[in-house]
Amino acid sequence: QVQLQESGPGLVKPSETLSLTCTVSGGSISSYYWSWIRQPPGKRLEWIGYVYYTGSTNYTPSLKSRVTISLDMSKNHFSLNLSSVTAADTAVYYCARMDAVAALYYFDYWGQGTLVTVSS
Amino acid sequence: DIQMTQSPSPLSASVGDRVTITCRASQSIRSSLNWYQQKPGKAPKLLIYATFNLQSGVPSRFSGSGSGTDFTLTISSLQPEDFATYYCQQSYSTPYTFGQGTKLEIK
Numbered sequence: 001q002v003q004l005q006e007s008g009p010g011l012v013k014p015s016e017t018l019s020l021t022c023t024v025s026g027g028s029i030s031s032y033y034w035s036w037i038r039q040p041p042g043k044r045l046e047w048i049g050y051v052y053y054t055g056s057t058n059y060t061p062s063l064k065s066r067v068t069i070s071l072d073m074s075k076n077h078f079s080l081n082l083s084s085v086t087a088a089d090t091a092v093y094y095c096a097r098m099d100a101v102a103a104l105y106y107f108d109y110w111g112q113g114t115l116v117t118v119s120s
Numbered sequence: 121d122i123q124m125t126q127s128p129s130p131l132s133a134s135v136g137d138r139v140t141i142t143c144r145a146s147q148s149i150r151s152s153l154n155w156y157q158q159k160p161g162k163a164p165k166l167l168i169y170a171t172f173n174l175q176s177g178v179p180s181r182f183s184g185s186g187s188g189t190d191f192t193l194t195i196s197s198l199q200p201e202d203f204a205t206y207y208c209q210q211s212y213s214t215p216y217t218f219g220q221g222t223k224l225e226i227k
Contacts, residue, residue, distance in 0.1 A: 044207070044218050044219065044220045044221055045164065045207060045209070045218040046218070047214075047215055047216040047217065047218070058214050060214070060215035061121075061215060062215075094163055094164075101169070101170055101173065102170070104151060104152050104169065104170035104211060105152070105211040105216075106154040106166060106169035106170065106209075106211060107154070107156075107164070107166060107209075108166050108169070108175065110163035110164060110165075111163060112162075112163055113162075113163050
């Protein structure tokens with residue numbers, strides 16, 4: 001059974017960089033797409049981006065200038081860096097695996113989520 | 121970006137009811153539509169992928185249909201554990217986008 005677990009600081013100061021790691025167990029990271037998704041309090045889910053096991057990435061345009069998603073196969077984890085954060089980046093951050101059938105993609109495994117608050 | 125709009129929200133129903141949640145895309149997304157269930161304080165759980173495919177372990181009372189811009193999630197007979205928030209999500213093109221959610225409440 002694949003399991004994902006987010007880790008990182010729960011409090012980040014404005015203008016600093018938010019850094020989270022997602023550790024994958026029960027399966028190898030050397031396949032599939034690996035995504036970050038966030039949910040501001042009381043709001044809908046927002047896809048941030050993904051990294052493919054080859055290292056290629058795709059980010060949502062509204063965050064593209066501030067986001068980096070990378071993976072470390074030796075540690076079987078992938079990471080999110082979001083720079084120059086503001087209060088609007090306060091959210092529960094989820095990591096998720098993206099699988100596909102006939103090129104139709106879906107998020108089948110999710111981490112439990114971690115709340116990141118941006119505040120001084 | 122493709123906008124996803126769900127209705128109704130919220131939705132009040134009773135145990136044993138048949139309920140349908142609708143999701144509309146701002147442009148055709150063919151069959152690239154997924155449904156998730158989220159309970160308070162928990163991660164979303166995949167229910168249906170690619171419009172009508174039931175994820176492993178999900179009860180058969182859940183079903184999905186549609187194509188193009190209009191999709192539905194149906195629960196044939198509500199159980200107490202089904203009261204939650206449901207989200208649709210398109211994977212036709214990036215950025216992937218979610219609906220605003222339908223909160224299914226006990227009547």
